[in-house]
Amino acid sequence: MTNVKASATGPVLARKKTDCAPYLLLLPAVLLVAAFMLYPIGNVFYLSLQHYNPTKPWMNGFAGLENFAKILSDADFRNSLLVSAKWVLAEVSLQLVFGMMIALILNQKFRGRGLFRTLAFIPWAMSGVLTAVLWSLIYNQNVGLLNDVLLKLGLIDTPRAWLANSGLVFGSVVVAELWRGIPFFAISLLAAMQNISGDLYEAANVDGCSRWKAFLYITLPSLKDTIILTTLLRAVWEFNSVDLIYSLTGGGPVGKTTTLSILIANHATKTNNYGYGSAISVISFIILAIISLVYLKASKFGTSE
Amino acid sequence: MQTKLREKIFLRWLPLVVINIYVLVPILWTVITSLKAEGDILKKPIRYLPNPATIENYLRAWVNCNFSKYFLNSMFISVVSVSAIVLIAIMVGYALNRFQFRGRTAFMLLLLCIQFIPHAVLLIPLFNTFHAMNLIGKPLAVILVCITFQFPFNSILMRGFISGIPYTLEEAAQIDGCNRFQAVLKVVIPVLVPGIVTTAAFAFIGVWNEFLFSMMFLNDAANYTIPIGLKMMQGEYNISYGALAAGAIIAMSIPVALFAYLQKYLVTGLSAGAVKG
Known part of the structure; x- marks a missing residue:
């Protein structure tokens, strides 16, 4: 009977402040986050101050700031920062430009739009490893399609080692990552475009506005928030991404595709130098925290709720 | 013209x-x-x-290269993880939409923030955690990580679906003598089915594609998932490109099928303030 009374008093939300139901509902989620996200982050800060290598237990012990001092003089680390910056910049800007183009086209009404929309978005569902396999079959020197087509078109005169040539590898990996990254931008921008009132464009048309001007003065300003959010989200996502580069090049050749995240993954999976790897993780984490704060400020998260 | x-x-x-x-x-x-x-x-x-x-490459991948085993392993990890993710997403989504409580905004903020955590950073400490729990090499380690990584996005998605169901439905059930839990079970869940399927599909793609932590935790070939199988095949000295390609097609069959179902939700779902790579 208490339930009947409760429902009679409030139409939507349970009003009692002492109600423990929501906390019970959130409990499993909070436990998971605490055990497998927050605790490990605390742990990584602790490990960063240790010499810790499970394969060399006799060396383990407190290191103080030694790991961090070592990072400052580590050429691999400096290189990875640079590669990360290049990687994020190239991926985010190109994904934005191409995503915008696709969204603009698919926002028009024409026959076959649904089919093209489906086809253009397919790579969204693909994993990094899968993308790496698909593109390795394109770039491969023995069975790959790219060298063959470029040779036939006369664009190159000798086959290229797309993933082994230190001058080409970064571009090759960028193209592969773009392939599965563009749909996210296209989808997000298309969703935002569908919320722009058609009246605005009609009015602009009446006033003799060109299509380019309409894009510049109506579409772009209306998409401002979406563009800010998606680019920042993607920047974080690309900064963190490991799967594709790890499976396509492993960070090579000569560190040309070793981003900060790849460097950490390599320390974790190959060198077993957990203390040092943790110190790099801490720095990576701080960089991300700064980007996230900027994002939260820009999105004014929580105010509209 | x-x-x-x-x-x-x-x-x-x-x-x-x-x-x-x-x-x-x-x-x-x-x-x-x-x-x-x-x-x-x-x-x-x-x-x-x-x-x-x-189709000899498919036979080779499926039988000789153990993709039948990897497929089952991936399926097991995905089904268990997705079931848990959907359950947690319903609980979290319901709590966030139907209750006003202290800490609600903070929790929302937490859900958003943890999606920014670089996964590579967690590799070493999580390896230690699971080592201490004696879970290294066991699928449960990957399942726990997948649930933790995937539930925030899917909870936000689920909250959107739940907010579309009028509270009056539950009220009516409660007037008819159900308690709140029964009302949710008998009235909300049946209406929520499309939302549950959509959330499950998003989660499934995420779990099916998980690579980094499976790579780190599953050190026994008997427990490999499909992404690990693909990566191992790629690294072989005497690589069979035909089998690799066939393995890739087997790997993409599930996400592409789910994508075909999900695409009508993609444009609306992803714009609902949700965050997904």
């Missing part, structure tokens, strides 16, 4: 063709490679079509 036609060609159809070549060629080339006879794949000049087409 002339300029309109030219505009249509250069601003619509030409870019569309270019985009579709870019998107489809890697997929088609993988399909073609997977259907070529082993001897044909390495032949020069490269043949653009398999002649004759054969």
Whole structure:
């Protein structure tokens, strides 16, 4: 009977402040986050101050700031920062430009739009490893399609080692990552475009506005928030991404595709130098925290709720 | 009229063709490679079509390269993780939508923030945690990580679906003598089915594609998932490109099928303030 009374008093939300139901509902989620996200982050800060290598237990012990001092003089680390910056910049800007183009086209009404929309978005569902396999079959020197087509078109005169040539590898990996990254931008921008009132464009048309001007003065300003959010989200996502580069090049050749995240993954999976790897993780984490704060400020998260 | 036609060609159809070549060629080339006879794949000049087409690569991948095993492993991890993710997403989504409580905004903020945590950073400490729990090499380690990583996005998604169900439905059930839990079970859940299926599909793609932590935690070939199987195959010295291509097609079959179902939700779902790579 208490339930009947409760429902009679409030139409939507349970009003009692002492109600423990929501906390019970959130409990499993909070436990998971605490055990497998927050605790490990605390742990990584602790490990960063240790010499810790499970394969060399006799060396383990407190290191103080030694790991961090070592990072400052580590050429691999400096290189990875640079590669990360290049990687994020190239991926985010190109994904934005191409995503915008696709969204603009698919926002028009024409026959076959649904089919093209489906086809253009397919790579969204693909994993990094899968993308790496698909593109390795394109770039491969023995069975790959790219060298063959470029040779036939006369664009190159000798086959290229797309993933082994230190001058080409970064571009090759960028193209592969773009392939599965563009749909996210296209989808997000298309969703935002569908919320722009058609009246605005009609009015602009009446006033003799060109299509380019309409894009510049109506579409772009209306998409401002979406563009800010998606680019920042993607920047974080690309900064963190490991799967594709790890499976396509492993960070090579000569560190040309070793981003900060790849460097950490390599320390974790190959060198077993957990203390040092943790110190790099801490720095990576701080960089991300700064980007996230900027994002939260820009999105004014929580105010509209 | 002339300029309109030219505009249509250069601003619509030409870019569309270019985009579709870019998107489809890697997929088609993988399909073609997977259907070529082993001897044909390495032949020069490269043949653009398999002649004759054969399924021997699929048999090789499925039987000799253990993809049947990897497929089952991936399926097991995915089904268990997705069930848990959906359950947690319903609980979290319901709590966030139907209750006003202290800490609600903070929790929302937490859900958003933890999606920014670089996963590579967690590799070493999580390895230690699971080592201490004696879970290294066991699928449960990957399952726990997948649930933790996937539930935030899916909870936000689920909250959106739950907010679309009027509270009056539950009220009516409660007046009819149900308690709140029964009301949710008997009235909300049946209406929520499309939302549950959509959330499950998003979660499934995420778990099915998980690579980094499976790589770190699953050190026994008997427990490998499909992404690990693919990666291992790629690293082999005597790589069989046909089997690799066939393995890739097997790997993509599930996410592509789910994508076909999900695509109508993609544009609305992803714009609902949700965050997903």
